Amino acid sequence: MTTQRVLVTAASAPAWRRLRGAAARAWVAGFEERREGRGGAVVAWAPSVADAERLAERLLEAFGAAAAEAVTVAITPESSAWRTEWTRHLRPVALTDHVQWAPVEAEESASAPGVTRLCFAPRFAFGDGSHVTTRLAARAVERLCRERPGLRVLDVGTGTGVLALVAVVSGAGGALGLDVDAEAVEAARDNARLNGLDARCQFAGTALAEVAERGAFDLVVANLELRPMREALGGILRAAGARGRVVLTGLLVDQAEEITRALRRANASVAPPRADEGWVLLETLA
Ligand SMILES: C[S@@+](CC[C@H](N)C(=O)[O-])C[C@H]1O[C@@H](n2cnc3c(N)ncnc32)[C@H](O)[C@@H]1O
DSSP states (O other), X not given: OOOEEEEEEEOSHHHHHHHHHHHHHHOTTOOEEEEETTEEEEEEEESSHHHHHHHHHHHHHHHXXXXXXXXXXXXXXXXXXXXXXXXXXXXXXEOSSSEEEEETTSOOOOOOTTOEEEEEOOOSXXXXXXXXXXXXXXXXXXXXXXXXXXXXXXXXXXXXXHHHHHXXXXXXXXXXXXXXXXXHHHHHHHHHHHTTOTTTEEEEOOOHXXXXXXXXXXXXXXXXXXHHHHHHHHHHHHHHTTTOEEEEEEEEHHHHHHHHHHHHHTTOOBOOOEEXXXXXXXXXXX
């Protein structure tokens, strides 16, 4: 089988905004964004033509009715160097005021006092720090972990492990990251080792239902798209129990109301939502 590249291009600024949102929902396992003229393109890779076509279909479905007029799709064979190519666009990102998230190959520049540099090995898992939801969640996790050192943190949909790692360098006692994608779990474990945090951060492909003992965690964070968020919400609330805090993102503005209502139905008090570039973060209050 030859690796296939799926390139979807939008010529206008509004279509580009919708395309990025659709790709984030449909291609949660990782993709590249490219700015081009007034619009831009998103790129993902698949192991076969059939898989590439499925990726394209999922993206067009997430984009919605006007996809045929607004975007163009090209599926082409990719050279075997695609993984290296893909990692070239990765840059260190200031995730929060106190944490920088950097590809391990990036040159180490003098970081500002009080800033911890966390490294990650470029792998095909979501969480390179470039997506606004990762930054929104990282800031909330950092604030809560600094306020009350020693928290037990659960990160649902951990990807590269980024939020679990931010939690422990911000004062959490320990973090468990879960992901349904085996490659993400491996990537997260590698990243914990790279940063010497593997004693305090565990990662597993275990289902949420199996770890969601009532009140087992002080803080549960989840950066998930709407469908998995709906499915995971009961387990997330059970894991946080009556006293644990919950931080949720991965939702677009028009999706957050449904999840806010579900949180309220479960008797949680919800802080006013934070929004950035059309993405929302919801947080429950103590
Ligand atoms: C948007 S990424 C978030 C990655 C990282 N936490 C971040 O904030 O950048 C969502 C991740 O959730 C995983 N995922 C999707 N559904 C899940 C579920 N039901 N349980 C656990 N992980 C899930 C995906 O494989 C993906 O790695």
